[in-house]
Amino acid sequence: MSERGDDAASVLADLDEALGIAQLGLWTWAAGSQVMTWSPALYAISGQDPATFTPTIENTIAMVHPDERASALAKLQAAAEGESGGSDYRIVRPDGEVRHLWVKMNPVLEDGRIVAVRGVSADVTERRKTEARLAESEANYRHALELNPQVPWVADATGNILEVSPRWREWIGLNAEETAGLNWIDALHPDDYARTAESWTQSVKAGAPVDMRYRLKTKDGEYRWFRARGAPRRDDSGAIIRWYGAVEDIDEQVRMETALRETEERYRLAALATNDLIWDHDLVSNHIAWNETEGTRFGYATAELGDSGTWWLDQIHPSDRERVRDAIAAVSSNGAEQFVEEYRFRCADGSYADVYDRGYIQRDGDGRAVRLVGAMQDVTERKRATAALMDSQARLRWGATHDALTGIANRVRFQEVLAEAIAAVPEDRCVGLVQLDVDGFKQINDTLGHDAGDAVLRTLVRRIGELLRPGDTLARMGGDEFAIVLPSLGRPEGLEKVVERIQTLMREPFVFEGHTLDCRTTIGSSLSPHHGRTPEELLKSADIALASAKAAGRGQHVTFDPAMRVSLQHRNSMLNVARDALAYDWIVPHYQPKVVLADGRVAGFEALLRWRDSRGVFHGPGTLGAAFEDLELAAQLSDRMFDRCIADMRRWMDEGVDFGHVALNAAAAEFRRDDFAEGLIERLRAADIPTDKVQLEVTESVFLGRGAEYVERALRRLYDVGVRMALDDFGTGYASLRHLNQFPVDILKIDQSFVQGMAANSGEEVIVRSLVNLGQSLGIEVVAEGIEEEAQAEMLRRLGCHYGQGFFFAKAVPAEAVPGLIAARR
Template sequence: MKQEKELHMISDVENFDCPKNIDFLENDDEKYRYIVEESIVGIYLVQDEILTYVNPRFAEIFGYERKELIYKKIMDLIYEKDHTLVRANMNRRLKGETNSLRYEFRGIKKDNTVIEIEVLGTQIIYKGKPAIIGSVMDITEQKENSEQLRMAQKVFENTIEGIVITDNKGIIQMVNPAFTNITGYTSKEAIGRNPRILKSERHDRLFYQDMWDSLITTDSWKGEIWNRRKNGETYPEWMTISAIKNDYGETTHYISVFNDITEHIRKEEHIKHLAYFDALTGLPNKFLFGDRLNLAITHAQHHKHMLAVMVLDVDRFKRINDTLGHAVGDMVIQTVADRLDRCIEDGDTLSRLGGDEFMFILEEIKGIQDVIKVIHRIFDALSCPLHIHGHEFHITGSIGISMYPNDGKDLDTLVKNADTAMYRAKELGRNNYQMYTPAMNDNAIVRLTMENDLRKAIERDELTLYYQPKVDIESGKVVGAEALVRWNHPERGRISPGEFIPLAEETGLIEPLGEWVLRQACCQIRQWQDEKGYDIYVSVNLSPRQFQNRNLVEHIMDVIAETEVDPKYIQLEITESCAMENPDHTIHLLQRLKEKGFTFSIDDFGTGYSSLAVLKRFPIDMLKIDQSFVRDLTKNEDDKAIVLAMISMAHSMRLQVVAEGVETSEELSFLMENHCDQLQGYFYSPPVPAEDFEKLWEESINLHDLKVE
């Protein structure tokens, strides 16, 4: 009964005014009531799920005034999903299954905020009925802190960064799994030891002194550092060290977080390599070449030395790419680069600027003789044939040279002048070198102007075709013609084909120019057939660059379809050297065109390096004896013997023979006596416009009356 009385007394909330000092309380009831009222935990009394008493702290926890909570349903303060849990525990206590029970549930404050509650309750008898009295504590912050600690632990254990915690004396207290993954040391091996076990010996004492100075003055340090793994391998880290202080500002621990940046540095180095080195050959590219040349110029200027800049361009490299593809072309460039690299001294530079162009910097040379020695080594290195994928290549190069300080005192001038000299080397037949001279600039300007004008010549209708008759020697009748392009420049007048054809070949303009020639020739054949009834064939030259175009057959057939000319009236001429450069490609291409109805002749026969075993496989119809043999055949016994051999060989292969460059009656007599089939040359007619050719055709029926004197 005493317990029941006491509970009745503390539930009288309205009439109790707490004193300031418990010593003034006159009896135990007042003391108990004071303790309950002033408790830092929430105290409650609940009966039939109705609150009958709460102390101030309980009301504060749930955000209510005390008056609002008296006779309030306890379940109104409990998160709905926890109702079952709370009821079950309350029933267990009311039934006497347990004297007291501690557990956690989620509460609802007056503002609907969810809070975490820890409750300790016990069963009592209040006013003759079972009730529960207990205490509650708001453990929301504690739970949040616990969750944060749990998350921090998870981060600590699962982060990919290595973490080391030391005491203020630098002794390792804790490491995470990533530390072990990176360094190879287990936590057992590391804890209790100094981080010096990771020291790589790559940094001097001053490095570590600066690190500690930063920690002492700023409480942190960060930077790149090289450490050593347990297996002895050194590796780079990006590390951050922070000082941990207590509430009194005293450093208690240091925490170090680090990343293994080996892969990052490797990628940076790779990117740097790509930025400054050629991906195909590994040689310095144009950017690094420029840096090195500027440094070389500064060094030469300071020490009064000479230096040389050389440009090397691989001759006719585009044919390899066009014929065999870029994969083979790349292997050729790699092989050439390797050979060139072995030709220079340490301290000199070989660079690939792209395509088939290489540049050299030769430093501290004494004179041009030092440069020529290097050039001879280069030509010797390139002279050996290359064998790639079953193909044999004979590589040559054209080299241009400029010298510091005579030919320029800055990068742009030296490179420009070396480039100009290289183009001069190409103009002189390739496979040679040229020193820069000031006159070359004038030639380069003329050449550039001509190139620009040639690009516009077709659309401006400045080009025309001339036709040189091909005459049957036995009958004296014109049987065909060779179409030859002529350029009538509006300012310079007639420009020799010897000037603009090589330029067109070198710049790639030969392809649109060659297609224009073929189209014009076909149009002329169509006109002669429709208007004059001529039954005549016209030969058209294919340049080496055209011949290496993979789409040449398609381009030719497009012109044939457009002009509606039977291919049997077109004879395609290719040079001997072009045909023999890649015989398999030549045979394949000629066979495809042969199936369409075209005929073929080999031009300049005898000037190249033909293999008769290969030549007999070509589906050709005619050999043209080069004029260099015809010119002296009446004076030079060797030339006479060569011409006789060519005629005999061609006839044995069932080929016709045409001699070009015939200019005298003596030459004609020799060719007639030895059964040459056709002639072409100034003895009969130079190349003439179409209207003049028509007159020659009409008159040719009288050529059999031609008397040889």
């Protein structure tokens, strides 16, 4: 390079360094294209790495804050049309930091034609922060002056008022001259005069600080409470020179104090009138305060009750203590609003009383439980009376019509109550019937045991019981199935409100032996006479609504609609077909090739479920749709497909057929089995098939909803042994990019809706190009689905997509046709 070239390079380097120090970035956009050039300083400002980031108009606009992106694009387009201008924008750096830029842009002309837009971007983040802090400081100072509730005053050494704030006149109606000296005392309430004058005189005489509360007559003739505080200023010899102080309006505070004293007195009297022992537990200090009692509670005088949570726990029966301790410990983590427990409490004489303890939880700003306030109720006699009743003849009737575990009505009593309610309902009212199942109940029993399941059922009964009206009936129909009869509802909307309250209450978890358990429910409901005039018709309608709610997803509520009968029949038909297909061995996998777009060679296959009916006609998986939502049937269909596909792969390997790989599809329901990954790995090991011969295809719905924790564990287990993961129908989900980061994904499959719309819609082509670029940026293979025409294949090749799949190459074929198809494509 020449000396002049060296000088120019040095000048450019100095310029780049100067721009970096000044936080000024230069850029140029070739108008109408994706091409952009950035100065080194702009990479530093935006936080991008020049080694890995190539600026384009698309990814540059993508850095602009979403709220300002449209405006930035419009300004840029305006510059390309000849306008100049400057604006402020926010950008979001890769690390998530938001920076403020001032951007100035001008069109670049050549031969009178605009060929580019050139701009300068200045990082003004710190300036904007400083401006915001200054504005906030000024506002704070202004409001502090405006809202100051105090009136300053100055008095001489003997206590005579010399100066007082103008606000004094606003309050009292006396000007400075009328207030001077001791004249301000004339505004005192007669009942406060002697006490205030004496206190003021003593403070002045002793030189002690002033702190007085008194009532002053305001200019509207009313008396208000004020607080006056002051302190003397002394000279070097200690002699008082001046008094300085302030008067504050505390009328509202005094009124609140008075109201609080009255409330506390009412509370004290109410506590004396009840047999409950009221407590206040500070969870931070573990201190417990008890209400003052006349006489004793549980044999203890107030002074004999311990003042700590430790003492209280020590008095609980050893068999109940751990459960209650766990319930207290869980208060902070489960978000509950109430603490409710029953336990046995040791009385002063050593005996134990049965206690129903209920408290309300107070939380701090971070949601941590800091305080519990409640009452212990002695229910010993009530329990004894109940036991005596159960020992009588009535116990036989109770046992025949009630559930032994929960104590509520059983199916027999439910039938009686429902029939009575329908027979007695007035013409202008209706009867509501609610059917509900506990979500995930079988899983709780299987993983934690029946004691945990029983605890869930008892908790459900207790919570729903708190919501029901007198006359409503909650019944256990069997297992985790419950029903509620709501007689004499005024309007159908009343049923919806009851269900909403139930669902809200059921969302609150609880702790059993250290485990946090859910008792959320799926609910179906019906109304008489709208959905049935007999108990049988109404119950059938509620059953159908419950089935529809389960089909829609756990935790749902569905009210019966006549159209549901048809939907249920269709669903049941699909389930029956799926059972028949399994029972009669009708499941036959077909294989659709995935080809290398560059030369049409077969890279691998996707296994697709087909079933052959008794006439030999093949059907697709859509005719079994409901079966894939059923945990048991989905698992059986998956197992059958996996077994058949693994057998086909083993046979091809034995015959020397190079089939590449086979992609197996897995539905969301299958991942709810905690051993899904282990089952597939064991199948491959038993057939001696390398794991790199298998891919697993999942849709984004697998990552959502219940059981997501099983999905991540299963995918990572399979990924660790070499099974590759493909995300199917990519681009149609709402959170695909997040899932690419969270789960081990090797392959993206572009949904066929985008591929088939490319030729007619440039927007679809942009989406496909973006998805291909995304895959290349992340090092992820991209497969385009649904290719049906040569033009689509050619367009995908041009966009850089490596693999394709669709009818243009081949339809799905049975296993025996795979070797011939591979040969033909080769």
